[in-house]
Amino acid sequence: xxxxxxxxxxxxxxxxxxxxxxxxxxxxxxxxxxxxxxxxxxxxxxxxxxxxxxxxxxxxxxxxxxxxxxxxxxxxxxxxxxxxxxxxxxxxxxxxxxxxxxxxxxxxxxxxxxxxxxxxxxxxxxxxxxxxxxxxxxxxxxxxxxxxxxxxxxxxxxxxxxxxxxxxxxxxxxxxxxxx
Amino acid sequence: xxxxxxxxxxxxxxxxxxxxxxxxxxxxxxxxxxxxxxxxxxxxxxxxxxxxxxxxxxxxxxxxxxxxxxxxxxxxxxxxxxxxxxxxxxxxxxxxxxxxxxxxxxxxxxxxxxxxxxxxxxxxxxxxxxxxxxxxxxxxxxxxxxxxxxxxxxxxxxxxxxxxxxxxxxxxxxxxxxxx
DNA sequence: TTGAACATGTAAACGGTTACATGATTTA
DNA sequence: TAAATCATGTAACCGTTTACATGTTCAA
Numbered sequence: 001x002x003x004x005x006x007x008x009x010x011x012x013x014x015x016x017x018x019x020x021x022x023x024x025x026x027x028x029x030x031x032x033x034x035x036x037x038x039x040x041x042x043x044x045x046x047x048x049x050x051x052x053x054x055x056x057x058x059x060x061x062x063x064x065x066x067x068x069x070x071x072x073x074x075x076x077x078x079x080x081x082x083x084x085x086x087x088x089x090x091x092x093x094x095x096x097x098x099x100x101x102x103x104x105x106x107x108x109x110x111x112x113x114x115x116x117x118x119x120x121x122x123x124x125x126x127x128x129x130x131x132x133x134x135x136x137x138x139x140x141x142x143x144x145x146x147x148x149x150x151x152x153x154x155x156x157x158x159x160x161x162x163x164x165x166x167x168x169x170x171x172x173x174x175x176x177x178x179x180x
Numbered sequence: 181x182x183x184x185x186x187x188x189x190x191x192x193x194x195x196x197x198x199x200x201x202x203x204x205x206x207x208x209x210x211x212x213x214x215x216x217x218x219x220x221x222x223x224x225x226x227x228x229x230x231x232x233x234x235x236x237x238x239x240x241x242x243x244x245x246x247x248x249x250x251x252x253x254x255x256x257x258x259x260x261x262x263x264x265x266x267x268x269x270x271x272x273x274x275x276x277x278x279x280x281x282x283x284x285x286x287x288x289x290x291x292x293x294x295x296x297x298x299x300x301x302x303x304x305x306x307x308x309x310x311x312x313x314x315x316x317x318x319x320x321x322x323x324x325x326x327x328x329x330x331x332x333x334x335x336x337x338x339x340x341x342x343x344x345x346x347x348x349x350x351x352x353x354x355x356x357x358x359x360x
Numbered sequence: 361t362t363g364a365a366c367a368t369g370t371a372a373a374c375g376g377t378t379a380c381a382t383g384a385t386t387t388a
Numbered sequence: 389t390a391a392a393t394c395a396t397g398t399a400a401c402c403g404t405t406t407a408c409a410t411g412t413t414c415a416a
Contacts, residue, residue: 007403017288021367021368035275037277037284041369042405042406042407043404046369066412067413068368087293090281092279093277094218095215096217097217099272101189102266104217105193105266107332108197117269149287152285153284156284166343166346170339174335185374185375201395201396222378222379223377249396250396274404
């Protein structure tokens with residue numbers, strides 16, 4: 001089965017409700033989906049060009065003073081293609097977790113070194129979880145109850161929190177096991 | 181920061197304790213690390229060649245009947261490079277979860293479609309968790325207590341189980357939220 | 361006036377996968 | 389004798405990232 005490029009759908013989804021510039025798309029991804037979906041500039045701008053050629057988006061330049069911003073709007077063809085992808089089963093991408101790989105090879109190094117990795121991971125997870133909880137407690141309550149996106153943003157955010165919670169529990173367990 | 185190729189270390193780790201063929205490395209990855217680390221044949225064979233050129237591994241052909249198998253052995257240089265990687269902090273790779281992306285855009289589709297995705301995800305997670313538990317209950321008890329790898333295999337396996345447990349809990353919560 | 365953020369893009373390199381190619385051995 | 393598994397490899401393609409390139413606007 002051939003792997004298809006999903007960057008196009010991530011971008012189409014970001015402009016489904018309202019037109020945005022490439023830079024805006026980048027910013028929104030960074031602040032909302034970065035935990036489960038990221039794109040670099042170097043994939044957003046060229047993909048917008050491809051989408052325009054495919055007639056999935058239309059662009060117009062808007063000026064604020066001298067500075068122009070290219071605003072992209074989804075077309076009906078783009079909406080059709082996006083919606084069709086939305087109905088297609090989600091595929092699981094191959095995961096690559098370097099910490100687990102290093103731990104799997106733990107017998108080739110010292111207990112001390114293994115503990116360093118685990119403790120660093122624990123700190124990272126605690127930090128990440130805190131960041132998500134802050135979004136949950138500060139940003140989410142500002143969104144109006146009638147915003148149809150709210151429930152979905154809550155769900156994806158909750159996924160991040162629960163994931164790090166689980167990782168924290170597992171890491172603590174591993175540290176205990178190694179120290180004992 | 182430039183991304184470095186980690187396939188080499190995954191391979192070196194697999195032959196650290198005893199020499200193996202490319203095919204064997206592939207099989208072991210499939211049965212032991214596939215949940216957090218995978219490599220395709222097309223990356224293992226060429227990388228073994230590169231590692232040989234770098235003098236990190238040595239190969240000799242062993243015959244069972246007419247069929248030859250190329251067995252790779254790690255050199256002291258290879259061990260040195262592997263151990264140095266083992267001490268280096270683990271990097272987090274960019275995660276890409278298509279299910280979460282589709283759910284994030286949930287407002288653009290029907291409740292019914294969102295529920296289909298969630299239920300399919302739930303089934304998958306339950307299945308995967310069961311597979312891991314089977315390994316934990318059937319395969320792990322066969323490994324001798326004095327095998328230094330055992331504790332690490334237990335930890336990485338437990339990570340998989342706890343991950344899917346957390347995903348199951350989250351997915352059920354989402355389904356309830358959507359249905360209510 | 362300097363640095364941060366806004367804003368858009370390209371070229372080259374890299375990593376990984378798919379598909380292709382080949383043939384031996386074992387098991388049903 | 390056919391299918392599955394063992395066993396090794398290459399070429400082409402694709403997607404992504406890094407590094408480069410350029411310039412504006414705003415706030416400290």
